[in-house]
Amino acid sequence: MTARAGGEPTAAAPADGPPVVELSHASFAYPDGPLVLDGLSWALPPGRATALLGRNGSGKTTLLRLLSGGLRPASGELRLRGEPVAHDRKGLTRLRTTVQLVVQDPDDQLFAASVEQDVSFGPLNLGLEETEVLARVEEALDALDIAALRDRPTHLLSFGQRKRAAIAGAVAMRPRVLILDEPTAGLDPHGQERLLEVLARLRAAGTTVVMATHDVDLALRWAQDAALLTPEGLHAGPAAAVLARAEHVAAARLRRPWGLAATDVLRAHGLLSPAAPGPRTPEELDGYAG
Incomplete structure (x- = not known):
């Protein structure tokens, strides 16, 4: 599957400021393989919570590794604060003091004898x-x-402690952008809530957080922005608006978020005005009862 640049603006930075890191017309293929990403552009403005969604094999992990410098675009470029990133020791050191990636399996990242050493x-x-x-x-x-x-x-x-230890190793670098590949995978509901509390504190301190996930309900609840990887390209924007585009969600082989369906029902029954935001969780739905 190849993700190409979409036919609409996909990554314009909102009023928060210019992008901290961005890919411009980037393409990538693994050796002897087809293109995974083709002419893709995506920018991450400062201080935002962004969910990256797509089906298995859509290129989410590849995209995250391109953003963090672990992979190099075959064409196009990676920019840090508007300047092209050189994929040499000096350039990558500069990038990794700003952008940190936490991989999905903490055992791939933890290697020292103790938490403090790691x-x-x-x-x-x-x-x-x-x-x-x-x-x-x-x-x-x-x-x-x-x-x-x-x-x-x-x-x-x-497992949950290992997840948090791996994230702590990235946080110790004091990055402006923290990228997490499926951070809630394997966590029970309590573990997920604790992780979301941690991410909320990091964002409150000014960290831009990007989370790859398959969970559309989590994305709607947590993210300000969302980016959907589909065979037609990357579709990015405010989370509720992106996830409301049924054709894009279907192309990503995801389902419609629960909260959006509940919002439609509430509006159909006159319990929610067209301009009011709908519930993002079952707990928020309780507020509309009666």
Whole structure:
């Protein structure tokens, strides 16, 4: 499956400011394989929560790795604050102090003996003074609510704890953009809620957060913006508007979000005005009863 540039504007930055990082007309194919992404453009403005959605094999992980510098576009370019990123040591170091990717499986990212050692690895590689490294580690452990686990061997952590430890390692780099590949996969509902609370705190501190997910209900609830990868291209914009486009959602082999269906029912029964936002969760729906 190849995601091409869509036939409509897909990634215009809203009034929050110019993009922190963006791909411009980027294409990519793995060796001896077909194009995965073809002429795709996508920009991430500062301070936004964005959900990236698409079916398996649509290119979501490839797109995230292009944005974070793990892969290099075959054509087009990656830009950081409007400047092209050079895929050399200096250019990638500059990129990774701004953009951090957390992969789906935390066991692919955690490797040190303890949580504290793992979280400190990135800042140490930046050549920071010991006091600065310690400050960043403390900050990241507190942000992810795992300070009590600092001395715990990583292999003794629960799955949810390993997820948060992996994110803490990225947060310790103090990125302006945090990219998460399927961060809620494998978490129970309580674990998902704790993770969303963490992401809310990071966003409140000014971090741009991008989450790849298959969960349309989570995307509608959590994200300000959404981007749908379909065979026809990338369709991006405000989350509710993007997810309301039935043809794009179907092309991505996703279902309609529950909240949008509930909103239509409420409006049809005169319980919600056309201009009012609808419920995003079953809990919010309780407010419309009676």
